Amino acid sequence: MSSETQPSEPSKPPPPPSSSSTTSPPSTSASTSSNAVPRSVENDPARTGFDPQKAWWVNYFKILTGGVTDEGVFHYREWRYRVHEKRDCARCEEFRDWAFAHSPTVRFMREKVEALNGRLDKDNVVCRRCPARLTEDGQVHRSSGGFSPEHGILICANEVRNRGHMEDTLAHEMVHAWDHLRWKVDWMGDKDLKHAACTEIRAAMLSGECRWAREAWTRGNWKLTQQFHDCVRKRAAQSVLARPRCKDDVQAVKVVNQVWDSCFSDTRPFDEVYR
Structure with a gap:
């Protein structure tokens, strides 16, 4: 982006104010008061059946045989994302570079951002693992990316499924970047x-x-x-x-x-x- 959107610390971008997020249906029976902000639920192996101290294949076998609750499956998934963070980020960066080089939509939006004196490239379009949250009301909160006027675009590497998904996510955030430069x-x-x-x-x-x-x-x-x-x-x-x-x-x-x-x-x- 322009000078106000240069990432001052590319390795640790803050949570973006605008994000592509999804909320999944309830996976637990817990509930809270409608006036309270739901808290995140932490894993309890005795309750969920998922034990991060055991090998991945042991937990996976328990999932296949019904020995892990839906809440436990959520925590297992987040656990595996942490293990594979480096791999997921490298794959995400490969997809990002492909989109900048070959996607007509991404290339078009990049040109339009530059026409407004902005800049989007690998320095301020970064791939990072984005932890999801399971709250007491049973909702799973995930994000595929976000835009920050001060830092640029964050792509959630663990949520990117393929090149097409990267193209959609990047195009979404680039529209936000263009809107910011055009209308503040x-x-x-x-x-x-x-x-x-x-x-x-x-x-x-x-x-x-x-x-x-x-x-x-x-x-x-x-x-x-x-x-x-x-x-x-x-x-x-x-x-x-x-x-x-x-x-x-x-x-x-x-x-x-x-x-x-x-x-x-x-x-x-x-x-x-x-x-």
Whole structure:
């Protein structure tokens, strides 16, 4: 990015204010008060059946034979991500470099960012492991990447499935970078959550993450009508909900609806939705 988005410490980028996040269905029966912020759940081998002190194949066999709870499977997955962090980051960087060299969408967005005096390259598009959180309300919170005006783009190496997924994730965050340079977005919603809602709508719409094939084969959504609109609305609301200034999912949906017509019709810097 420009001088204000140069990563001052590339090896340890902070959590980005804007992220591509997902929330999985409940995997435990724990619950908390609706007014309290759910706490993260730590692993207890006696409760979950997963014991990180044992060999991976022992735990994997227990999973196959039903000896590990859903909560334990979550902790096993995070444990294996820690073990394979170096491998995952190297693979992520390979996919990133491929996207910069060969993806028409990523190359186009890179040119448009440069036209606004910004810069995106391997120095401020970094791959790191992003730990997921399991909270007491049974929700799994994951992120595939994020954008920070001060540091650039973070790609969550442990969540990148393949080159296509990298292309979608990188395009999503590059739309945020372009929006920041063009309009100076209020990322945290300190003044108005509508800024965050608008850029999340545009990123979900333009990145390709909501195209029919991705929704159908990856997320199991086989609807033919309104699938694209529903996906963009849902993913934008999830991202707005992650903002500290957003009170609840009701407010997130309300804000997305307030800016929907103007932001969904705005395809800049593209002429139309290509992906």
